[in-house]
Amino acid sequence: EIVMTQSPATLSVSPGERATLSCRASQSVSSNLAWYQQKPGQPPRLLIYGASTRATGIPARFSGSGSGTEFTLTISRLQSEDFAVYSCQQYNNWPWTFGQGTKVEI
Amino acid sequence: QVQLQESGPGLVKPSETLSLTCTVSGGSFSNYYWSWIRQPPGKGLEYIGYIYYSGSANYNPSLESRVTISADTSKNQSSLKLSSVTAADTAVYYCARAGIAGPPPVWGLGTTVTVSS
Numbered sequence: 108e109i110v111m112t113q114s115p116a117t118l119s120v121s122p123g124e125r126a127t128l129s130c131r132a133s134q135s136v137s138s139n140l141a142w143y144q145q146k147p148g149q150p151p152r153l154l155i156y157g158a159s160t161r162a163t164g165i166p167a168r169f170s171g172s173g174s175g176t177e178f179t180l181t182i183s184r185l186q187s188e189d190f191a192v193y194s195c196q197q198y199n200n201w202p203w204t205f206g207q208g209t210k211v212e213i
Numbered sequence: 214q215v216q217l218q219e220s221g222p223g224l225v226k227p228s229e230t231l232s233l234t235c236t237v238s239g240g241s242f243s244n245y246y247w248s249w250i251r252q253p254p255g256k257g258l259e260y261i262g263y264i265y266y267s268g269s270a271n272y273n274p275s276l277e278s279r280v281t282i283s284a285d286t287s288k289n290q291s292s293l294k295l296s297s298v299t300a301a302d303t304a305v306y307y308c309a310r311a312g313i314a315g316p317p318p319v320w321g322l323g324t325t326v327t328v329s330s
Contacts, residue, residue, distance in 0.1 A: 108274075108275075139315070141315075141316035143258075143316075149322075150307055150309075150320035150321065150322055150323050151258065151307075151320060152320075153316055153317065153318040156315060156316050162318050163318065194257065194258060196258070196316060198314075198315050198316055201271060202260050202273040202274060202275070203260045203316075204260070205257050205258040205259070205260075206257065207256075207257045208257055
């Protein structure tokens with residue numbers, strides 16, 4: 108199965124700053140890459156699919172890029188509600204697999 | 214607004230079968246893919262499998278020998294059965310809905326299942 112590796116494990120940033128999160132696949136997943144946001148006690152929320160397409164209702168400050176094996180999620184100006192864990196997921200090869208997550212904290 | 218609700222026992226004994234149901238309200242069951250995903254405490258997410266509403270299922274090979282996912286369009290429900298459970302199956306179990314065989318945008322709140330004697 109494809110292994111998804113996220114870095115860093117924890118990202119410390121201040122409100123208003125830019126956050127850049129990385130996700131690497133152990134083999135090419137084309138553009139079949141999604142990003143999720145998860146807060147404690149809540150289910151994941153789909154942010155991005157197709158590597159760069161925002162899901163319905165997702166603010167424009169969230170953007171995704173990359174293809175193949177290297178992907179990036181950028182949050183342009185962090186707001187208080189953005190502090191959470193972010194996970195990437197490939198859906199190119201079954202079984203679809205998730206990264207271990209990056210925690211964005213103050 | 215569609216809502217997904219997972220239900221089932223919160224405690225299952227080792228070697229027994231875990232059975233969960235996902236009930237859909239406020240939206241259509243047909244023409245969607247229904248996924249089951251789990252998250253062990255403090256760990257990442259794991260796809261268990263998914264089923265198209267008409268009954269074609271895909272299972273994670275790591276669980277395939279123990280998993281059955283079904284869909285009941287008359288009840289607007291998807292069900293998960295996981296047999297011969299161990300402590301490693303302790304997790305929050307989520308059901309989710311997608312319009313394509315891809316990342317689901319709609320999730321249930323999840324239900325915690327603990328495997329313990």
